[in-house]
Amino acid sequence: MRLLNRPPKILEERYFSEVRPLLYKQHRMYRQRGKREKHTLAEHLDSACQFVLTVSKMAGVPDDKRAVIxxxxxxxxxxxxxxxxxxxxxxxxxxxxxxxxLEKAGVSSFGSG
Known part of the structure; x- marks a missing residue:
């Protein structure tokens, strides 16, 4: 039974509440190089994750496969x-x-519900 009988979180909610904070905690100090030098690795990974969430949803990819992506x-x-x-x-x-x-990024359980 979930806390307060709430329905399970959708993938986007899990990303923003569980994964994104870990990305910034772990990679905020790592500066990119070259043309991306103004951004951290955390920002880069976050942008990429948000992009695949949006595109995979638009394409109608099932959530279990979106989680793996x-x-x-x-x-x-x-x-x-x-x-x-x-x-x-x-x-x-x-x-x-x-x-x-995958464990450090908080996504090792994604795809398993």
Whole structure:
């Protein structure tokens, strides 16, 4: 039973209440480079997540699939998330690293309800 018998949160509510705050907490200090240098990694990931939420909803993608897309988007800059400086090709195949990043971003349970 949910608190006060409220219906389950929709994906957008979960993103804004659970994921977005974590992105800013963890990545607000990481400055982008090049043409994105005025923005933090948190801002970049947040923009990308909001974009996929909007586009996937407009396209009629079911919420369980939207959740997976959102989870991937929340951690899509793998090389910027790795403290050891490994490349994206290596990190994309490192399941333990991916699980850890999905948990840190608060999206590891997305898609499971």
């Amino acid at each position: 959102l989870a991937a988007t929340a951690v899509h800059d793998l090389n910027k998330l790795d403290e050891r400086g490994r490349n994206v090709k290596t990190l994309a195949r490192d399941k333990a690293f991916l699980r850890e990043q």
